[in-house]
Amino acid sequence: MTTAEETGGGEAPWAEVTPDAARRLLLAAVEAFAERGYHATTTRDIAGRAGMSPAALYIHYKTKEELLHRISRIGHEKALEILRTAARREGSATERLADAVSSFVRWHAGGRTTARVVQYELDSLGPEARAEILALRHEVDAEVRGIIEDGLATGEFDVLDVRGTTLAVLSLCIDVARWFNLDGPRTPEEVGTLYADLVLRMVGAGK
Amino acid sequence: MTTAEETGGGEAPWAEVTPDAARRLLLAAVEAFAERGYHATTTRDIAGRAGMSPAALYIHYKTKEELLHRISRIGHEKALEILRTAARREGSATERLADAVSSFVRWHAGGRTTARVVQYELDSLGPEARAEILALRHEVDAEVRGIIEDGLATGEFDVLDVRGTTLAVLSLCIDVARWFNLDGPRTPEEVGTLYADLVLRMVGAGK
DNA sequence: GGGCGTGCTAAGCGCTCGCTCACCTTCGGC
DNA sequence: GCCGAAGGTGAGCGAGCGCTTAGCACGCCC
Numbered sequence: 001m002t003t004a005e006e007t008g009g010g011e012a013p014w015a016e017v018t019p020d021a022a023r024r025l026l027l028a029a030v031e032a033f034a035e036r037g038y039h040a041t042t043t044r045d046i047a048g049r050a051g052m053s054p055a056a057l058y059i060h061y062k063t064k065e066e067l068l069h070r071i072s073r074i075g076h077e078k079a080l081e082i083l084r085t086a087a088r089r090e091g092s093a094t095e096r097l098a099d100a101v102s103s104f105v106r107w108h109a110g111g112r113t114t115a116r117v118v119q120y121e122l123d124s125l126g127p128e129a130r131a132e133i134l135a136l137r138h139e140v141d142a143e144v145r146g147i148i149e150d151g152l153a154t155g156e157f158d159v160l161d162v163r164g165t166t167l168a169v170l171s172l173c174i175d176v177a178r179w180f181n182l183d184g185p186r187t188p189e190e191v192g193t194l195y196a197d198l199v200l201r202m203v204g205a206g207k
Numbered sequence: 208m209t210t211a212e213e214t215g216g217g218e219a220p221w222a223e224v225t226p227d228a229a230r231r232l233l234l235a236a237v238e239a240f241a242e243r244g245y246h247a248t249t250t251r252d253i254a255g256r257a258g259m260s261p262a263a264l265y266i267h268y269k270t271k272e273e274l275l276h277r278i279s280r281i282g283h284e285k286a287l288e289i290l291r292t293a294a295r296r297e298g299s300a301t302e303r304l305a306d307a308v309s310s311f312v313r314w315h316a317g318g319r320t321t322a323r324v325v326q327y328e329l330d331s332l333g334p335e336a337r338a339e340i341l342a343l344r345h346e347v348d349a350e351v352r353g354i355i356e357d358g359l360a361t362g363e364f365d366v367l368d369v370r371g372t373t374l375a376v377l378s379l380c381i382d383v384a385r386w387f388n389l390d391g392p393r394t395p396e397e398v399g400t401l402y403a404d405l406v407l408r409m410v411g412a413g414k
Numbered sequence: 415g416g417g418c419g420t421g422c423t424a425a426g427c428g429c430t431c432g433c434t435c436a437c438c439t440t441c442g443g444c
Numbered sequence: 445g446c447c448g449a450a451g452g453t454g455a456g457c458g459a460g461c462g463c464t465t466a467g468c469a470c471g472c473c474c
Contacts (some may be wrong), residue, residue: 019450019451021451021452036330037244037246037330037331039244039246039247040246040331042430042431042432043431043432043433044430044431044432052452052453053452053453053454054432054433054453054454055433055434055435055452055453055455056451056452056453057432057433058432058433058434059450059451059452060451063432063433064432064433120327120385123243123244124244124247160401160404161401164393164398165401165405167386168379168401168402168405171379171382171383171385171386172375172378172379172382174382174385175378175379175381175382175385176378178327178378178381178382179374179378186371191371194367194368194371194372194375195375197367198372198375198409201408201411202405202408202409204408207414226421228421228422249460249461249462250461250462250463251460251461251462259422259423260422260423260424261423261462261463262422262423262424262425262463262464262465263421263422263423264463265462265464266420266421266422267421270462270463271462271463
């Protein structure tokens with residue numbers, strides 16, 4: 001599993017964005033939004049980071065909001081794919097939940113820049129764009145809830161409030177993007193392992 | 208609309224702010240910052256919500272940032288006080304941790320408006336203001352870590368990584384401010400109870 | 415009841431924002 | 445060798461921003 005940061009290899013999720021100039025602008029926007037927030041970022045700043053004039057942005061994107069929308073959709077699709085892969089592999093519910101949490105957390109820690117924008121700038125989108133993203137979030141939620149329900153059915157887990165616990169598990173993982181620091185003492189892998197253990201305890205696995 | 212929300216879990220923390228006009232402006236700022244974020248909020252909006260002209264703001268506060276700074280400091284002090292009260296009461300580590308988590312979560316859920324600003328707008332502060340707030344956050348962290356270490360010493364808890372688990376517990380509680388919705392299916396009390404149970408599982412209490 | 419500090423407003427300054435427009439370059443097809 | 449499309453630039457627009465200033469209303473002390 002490759003990981004380092006965006007450039008180093010939270011894989012290369014932006015490969016699908018073409019042409020090249022549009023991708024460079026998107027990458028610059030991710031950086032800027034993650035650092036200062038959507039509203040505090042200027043289109044001049046984004047274009048500058050991409051080495052272009054302010055006007056160039058509008059050749060590839062209609063508005064500044066379209067940039068955020070594209071980033072958010074691609075990011076959510078990637079996050080959903082990570083969870084789906086873990087949820088639908090072979091193995092017990094315990095193994096699948098541990099896998100889901102650790103890879104989801106690794107993505108939020110290693111690709112903190114992207115994850116921050118994806119998870120915390122949702123409110124800056126307009127109503128229709130937000131609705132589209134919320135639908136993806138429901139799928140994310142359903143994927144995790146599915147694993148927990150599997151574990152309940154097999155007797156592996158012991159959970160009183162399935163929806164509440166699902167919410168807490170996802171909340172715990174997502175908040176990694178807020179506090180994680182690449183220069184800090186922990187690697188994304190370490191946090192992933194720790195969190196998988198904590199989550200298994202939360203669902204009462206292996207008691 | 209007078210704040211019925213704050214009273215749910217947080218009494219009236221702004222009573223210390225005088226004179227009355229300054230408090231009304233602060234309250235309006237909390238609402239606006241929570242809704243749209245600091246950078247997307249205009250001074251005209253804040254003054255308007257407080258029923259005053261844009262210029263009135265500058266009689267009581269030097270800058271827009273000073274408003275955020277005051278809100279953040281008062282909010283962090285309140286959060287710290289809540290945790291201190293729970294951490295230093297009589298009782299086993301298990302009881303104190305459950306109390307700390309449930310009351311901390313109640314504050315984040317019931318006073319979601321305030322908590323959102325306090326927890327998510329930290330980066331909008333300047334360097335010295337941010338440093339002051341970060342010191343308060345370290346005290347918050349130390350308070351929770353203290354309870355967990357107590358529980359380890361008495362054999363109540365079973366935790367491998369104390370700092371990591373402390374971080375996760377706080378992260379879980381804080382993120383409540385992001386997703387909690389007063390119109391949703393759960394009351395702050397219910398979430399507090401659920402989370403206290405989940406956290407006790409995370410630290411291996413009552414195995 | 416005149417003088418004055420306090421708290422507020424209307425008007426507006428200087429600046430920067432998101433975005434547009436007229437024009438320039440490069441390049442493959444014929 | 446000319447042509448149009450694609451991708452870029454410099455200059456600048458209207459609007460709205462944070463914040464300031466001149467002046468007004470009002471309570472309070474003498």
